[in-house]
Amino acid sequence: MKFYNFYINSPIFIQNFLCTLYGYKESKVRFNKDFDRKLKFLNESQYYSLDNIKIYKENKLKDILLGCTNHPFYRDKFSSISEKAILNNPFQILKDFPVLTKEDILKFDMKALVNENNQIYSTSGTTGKALTICKDKESIAMQWAIWIRHRNRFSIKFKDISVNFTGKPIVSENQKSPPFWRYNAAQKQYLVSSKHINEQNIESIVEFLNSIYPKFYSGYPSIISDLSRLAISKGLVLKNKPDVIFCGAENLLDYQAESISKWTNSIITDQYGLTEGNCNFSKCEHGFYHEDFEFCHIELIDQEVLEDGSIRGKLIGTAFYNHTFPLIRYNTGDIAIFAPSNFKCECGRESQVIFSVEGRQDDYLITPDGRRVMRCGYLFRDTFEALEVQIVQEKYGEVIFNAVLSGLGNRSDFEKKVSTLFKEYISEDMSLIFKYPDFIQKSSTGKFKAILNRINK
Incomplete structure (x- = not known):
């Protein structure tokens, strides 16, 4: 809190410097020395055959389940499971393992796991219960490699100039005149404050966007939709259009996509990922979500078969990384629909296709x-x-x-x-x-x- 007070009361050029410093520190963790190797592997592995996907998953499951046998959170849960059983049939061990909930994790003291190789991350607590999770650097770097691969599918390169529309308080609520944005030079990223996207400020924000040449936008679809609808209502034209808009953290609703597309005329795509790191799937060039199987194994429980053969159910996932605190069959709280087993995507990828995420189990x-x-x-x-x-x-x-x-x-x-x-x-x-x-x-x-x-x- 002391640092934030210093930041928010500093001159704007100092705030830009601090955003850049923070971006540099983030980059050291996200894009470590093995990042290029990870990204190269992921850009190749996304075209694995079904057989090779199964082999890959089997090996990763063995590794993460064996690690659980000596983990303080899982030790008792794995006391009756032998190493031989895990090595012989890790998928069966996983199938028999109880579903893990947020309430289970809240009982564990994450701070006991913290050291120089990992750190605590917090979810936003949209269900009313904020969650902290301890993650090691390797899992953080792999998750970011997965996300950068998604950008690569749309010809976006690492560290292309971008604009991120953020809900973080990067600009003081008391600031009434532009700039309502800051610059993270370490990642070539402009940050626009969502709290300042309103009728009074929209002209100055659009004028700023027309003064730069970003390759892509990123952010919550609700924020980018607000921006687009406001601009349309004022007759403001976006001259320097981004090639792609990457949405995340929320469901992209039809009317939001329509307004964003109408104003930007850009490709709109999104991916599903969690701070917890146990589920991730990203859209391909044809608009379908594909399981990022290199990072996790996803399942549906309480399944319902729909008329077209697709399957709706509660989404759970197992993380292949983060040995500091592995998440085994963790309930995301979301409802998803998987494509039928015979569905073939035109992009050529054979990983599990997810038709949609319908939202949280209590959002209806x-x-x-x-x-x-x-x-x-x-x-x-x-x-x-x-x-x-x-x-x-x-x-x-x-x-x-x-x-x-x-x-x-x-x-x-x-x-x-x-x-x-x-x-x-x-x-x-x-x-x-x-x-x-x-x-x-x-x-x-x-x-x-x-x-x-x-x-x-």
Whole structure:
């Protein structure tokens, strides 16, 4: 806190220096001496055959499970499992292992594992329970190599100039005039403060974006969508367009992708990854998620087979790296849909294809007939009257739409569009209430929740 107070009260050129210094320290961990070797391997291994993927996973599972037998958190859980059994059939050992939850991990003292080769990371706590996890440098470097590989698929090179739209408090909330951005020279990265993307500042932010030549944008889709919708509402043109926009940390909703595409005309892609490091999958050039099998093994539990043969279930994952605190069959809290086993992606990769992530297990609307509706983004595809919309359900039979208006069109048009689609696709028997706040509260790190279910909470 002392350092942050020093940072936020420093002149802007000092803040830029400190952002660069922080970026340099991050780079030393993320992009270590073996980074180039890791990235070269990953760019080749993504085209492994199914047989080679299985062999690779089997070897990584043996390694991580054997390490668990002497780990303070897992020792008792593995007391009845022999080394021979792990070596003979690691997939069966994994299948029989109980699912690990956040509550299980919260009972363990992570600080006891800290040394010079690892460090503590924290999740944002969007479920109400912040989690700390101790990660070793090797797992951090491998996870970043996975993420850089995703960029390589779209012809983005390491350390290309970029803009990151961040929820981190890099600019004081008291600052009322530009620049609302900072520069991390170590990673050639401009950082734009999401808290300052509003109607009063949008012109200066777009003017700044038109003064630089980034290869890509990155950030939460809700933030980049806010930027795009505001700019469209003001008739502001993006002249220096990025080649690609990489979204992450939130579900990319249809209406968000539509507004981003309309303003930037850029390729939009995303990947799914967690601070915990036990699940990762990234989109290919054809728009499908592929399991990053070199880094983790993902599964679905409580499965439901859909009409097209795809499978919906609770997403769990096992990390192949981070021997400091391995995560075995850890429940992500998200619902995902896997492609059928006979699905072949046109990109040629044979790794598991994931059609979609539907969101957290508690992010849904409950209809009068008992259905749970998790995806509602299509309700807002043609609603440029609103910059962003959050759906809240506090009681049965009623839904609240919190919409931040853009200044385009009028409320009645917005309400008519949403109401029509809601009754057509979700339910005709629910009361719809529309509210118009000046802003929608985000999480501490700037994450946006599209649906808030407050029933029985």
